[in-house]
Amino acid sequence: MHATMTNGQQQIHAAFAKARAAGRCAVLPFVTAGYPDVATTEQLLRELPAAGADLIEIGFPFSDPIADGPVIAESMHLALLAGITPDAIFDLVARAKPTVPVLAMVSISIVERMGREAFIARAVQSGFSGFIVPDADPATAEALSVEAGRHGAGFCALISPTTADARLASLARHSTGFIYLLARVGVTGERTDAPEITERVSRLRAITSAPIAAGFGIATKEHIAAVGAAGADGAIVGSAIVRKMTDACKNGESAAAAALSLVRSYR
Numbered sequence: 001m002h003a004t005m006t007n008g009q010q011q012i013h014a015a016f017a018k019a020r021a022a023g024r025c026a027v028l029p030f031v032t033a034g035y036p037d038v039a040t041t042e043q044l045l046r047e048l049p050a051a052g053a054d055l056i057e058i059g060f061p062f063s064d065p066i067a068d069g070p071v072i073a074e075s076m077h078l079a080l081l082a083g084i085t086p087d088a089i090f091d092l093v094a095r096a097k098p099t100v101p102v103l104a105m106v107s108i109s110i111v112e113r114m115g116r117e118a119f120i121a122r123a124v125q126s127g128f129s130g131f132i133v134p135d136a137d138p139a140t141a142e143a144l145s146v147e148a149g150r151h152g153a154g155f156c157a158l159i160s161p162t163t164a165d166a167r168l169a170s171l172a173r174h175s176t177g178f179i180y181l182l183a184r185v186g187v188t189g190e191r192t193d194a195p196e197i198t199e200r201v202s203r204l205r206a207i208t209s210a211p212i213a214a215g216f217g218i219a220t221k222e223h224i225a226a227v228g229a230a231g232a233d234g235a236i237v238g239s240a241i242v243r244k245m246t247d248a249c250k251n252g253e254s255a256a257a258a259a260l261s262l263v264r265s266y267r
């Protein structure tokens with residue numbers, strides 16, 4: 001599905017619908033842009049869809065990672081040292097022309113530095129379908145959702161285990177892409193246990209028809225199955241993929257091959 005055919009919101013919803021029609025939970029791998037280098041990120045954008053990615057999240061490296069655990073924080077640090085910039089990320093996505101929806105996971109400070117309108121316009125033009133801005137306050141998230149909507153792109157609000165019921169409806173309303181359900185409290189990272197999200201998924205289902213994807217601490221095929229069994233539409237895997245890439249780099253192996261192999265195992 002190419003960017004010219006349909007807008008970002010439709011692409012995101014169609015990707016979840018396709019997975020649902022196949023009777024499975026959508027797989028959303030997260031990669032840090034520019035880690036270990038730009039060529040690897042570009043290769044992953046081209047090859048992850050065939051390996052089983054239904055949507056792809058691209059992390060914009062930031063000097064002060066928000067909720068990222070040590071694995072992703074270190075990958076961001078190294079990508080920044082190697083000189084990655086938002087402009088370079090836009091360029092690499094435009095070159096890669098990914099065949100599944102790509103979402104920008106980005107700190108509000110990066111967005112504000114470029115200007116909200118300019119950032120969103122440039123991202124959509126490059127081929128991004130949607131935005132996840134974990135550290136945006138409620139009013140800013142609402143404004144970003146509106147701005148993204150003007151460009152046809154989706155906005156994905158984060159809902160944590162501690163989000164009050166009173167806030168759920170408003171967050172769900174701004175989630176024109178999908179709802180990013182944080183499976184656990186704390187920072188990202190791999191865990192051994194599957195997250196318990198059934199009750200929160202059903203509370204959300206009661207107020208919204210938006211797709212729900214769970215992230216934080218999801219590392220194995222079993223975790224993904226548990227997320228699907230809890231009623232969520234998708235599972236987001238970040239630290240497990242980045243760690244596999246880091247291990248490959250240390251062993252002089254291909255980081256891209258390691259990531260692709262892990263994603264294939266999820267399907």
